[in-house]
Amino acid sequence: MSYAGSRGDEYEAFDRPRRRSTRPRTKDRPDYADAETGMVITVDRGRYRVLIDDRDVTATKARQLGRKGVIVGDLVKVVGDTSGAEGTLARIVEVEVRATVLRRTADDDDPYERPIVANADQLVIVTALADPPPRVGMIDRLLVAGYDAGIRPLLCLTKADLAAPDELIAQYEPLGVPVEVTFPGADLDPLRERLRGHRSVFVGHSGVGKSTLVNALIPGARRAIGEVSATGRGRHISSSAIALRLPDAEDSSSRQSWVIDTPGVRSFGLSHVRRNRILAAFDDLRAIAENCPRGCRHDDASPECALDAAVANGELAPARLESFRRMLGSGQ
Ligand SMILES: Nc1nc2c(ncn2[C@@H]2O[C@H](COP(=O)(O)OP(=O)(O)OP(=O)(O)O)[C@@H](O)[C@H]2O)c(=O)[nH]1
Ligand SMILES: [Mg+2]
Numbered sequence: 387m388s389y390a391g392s393r394g395d396e397y398e399a400f401d402r403p404r405r406r407s408t409r410p411r412t413k414d415r416p417d418y419a420d421a422e423t424g425m426v427i428t429v430d431r432g433r434y435r436v437l438i439d440d441r442d443v444t445a446t447k448a449r450q451l452g453r454k455g456v457i458v459g460d461l462v463k464v465v466g467d468t469s470g471a472e473g474t475l476a477r478i479v480e481v482e483v484r485a486t487v488l489r490r491t492a493d494d495d496d497p498y499e500r501p502i503v504a505n506a507d508q509l510v511i512v513t514a515l516a517d518p519p520p521r522v523g524m525i526d527r528l529l530v531a532g533y534d535a536g537i538r539p540l541l542c543l544t545k546a547d548l549a550a551p552d553e554l555i556a557q558y559e560p561l562g563v564p565v566e567v568t569f570p571g572a573d574l575d576p577l578r579e580r581l582r583g584h585r586s587v588f589v590g591h592s593g594v595g596k597s598t599l600v601n602a603l604i605p606g607a608r609r610a611i612g613e614v615s616a617t618g619r620g621r622h623i624s625s626s627a628i629a630l631r632l633p634d635a636e637d638s639s640s641r642q643s644w645v646i647d648t649p650g651v652r653s654f655g656l657s658h659v660r661r662n663r664i665l666a667a668f669d670d671l672r673a674i675a676e677n678c679p680r681g682c683r684h685d686d687a688s689p690e691c692a693l694d695a696a697v698a699n700g701e702l703a704p705a706r707l708e709s710f711r712r713m714l715g716s717g718q
């Protein structure tokens with residue numbers, strides 16, 4: 387898979403050990419008092435598209451940022467020609483601290499984390515009910531990645547015209563994951579409601595209908611839509627992540643709503659994820675697990691795991707523990 391947008395400098399930044407800079411830190415650095423702040427909406431071969439107010443500004447990364455990655459969703463300070471006029475090029479001089487970072491590794495043994503999207507607060511796990519068939523392993527992995535990053539999940543089941551969603555809903559409801567179901571012509575208002583005021587990143591296998599949804603939600607988005615190939619493997623249609631603004635609701639007083647469409651993923655490595663961070667995402671489970679023996683892994687084979695005791699005394703629904711453990715099994 388490829389996040390074309392974040393290749394190049396991003397991969398370098400994480401593939402090589404960091405060298406200590408010998409340059410003095412702030413000396414010689416100009417004061418960027420007149421810098422403007424914008425959001426990176428897409429990255430393409432070292433060029434960043436930054437939205438400043440309503441201007442779509444193309445920028446490069448200032449040298450002093452070195453190998454520091456700039457990714458979609460980043461809030462950045464920009465100097466130079468920020469008019470957004472054709473042919474102009476501005477410069478990103480600073481990346482603001484990220485509220486969240488969605489990361490993945492290439493596989494579970496890969497020590498290098500790839501940040502995908504910054505500052506998202508909702509992870510929309512897009513899964514087709516058929517064509518390509520749903521894979522709970524992938525859903526579980528994405529849930530884990532979301533909980534680890536502090537980004538709340540939403541499961542969006544597409545292609546309900548081809549297969550029924552009941553089984554999947556039954557599997558994820560016990561975890562408290564909200565679910566939306568879509569099909570061509572479906573009323574998208576309930577989904578819109580869940581997206582309102584959030585920065586939602588759409589993630590899932592290629593061909594599940596991420597871009598189709600984005601197009602349906604945003605008039606004029608015109609994201610390319612692909613055919614699902616007969617082998618089910620699918621060609622990757624979207625090649626880089628892009629953030630798009632949702633039209634405001636009429637009564638809107640809330641913050642802006644954004645959706646970030648990403649290219650399909652084949653796998654989602656989780657070597658960076660720690661078990662206790664996932665547990666921490668579930669208040670009730672975390673409270674129960676305070677009574678676990680030290681170092682408890684909270685899985686089926688953990689002796690005296692307090693979660694088992696809670697099921698035994700009726701405090702915790704068995705289906706919820708089962709869902710949680712299955713999901714945990716996809717982490718480390
Ligand atoms: N039957 C049916 N087909 C759908 C639905 N949603 C999307 N499709 C079709 O699924 C195919 C893939 O859709 P895309 O939106 O390109 O999928 P994607 O997830 O963006 O794929 P990548 O960009 O490769 O990650 C297209 O042929 C869509 O028309 C749906 O609800 N029902
Ligand atoms: Mg797409």
Ligand SMILES: [Zn+2]
Pocket residue numbers: 675678679682683684685688690691692693
């Ligand atoms: Zn335990």
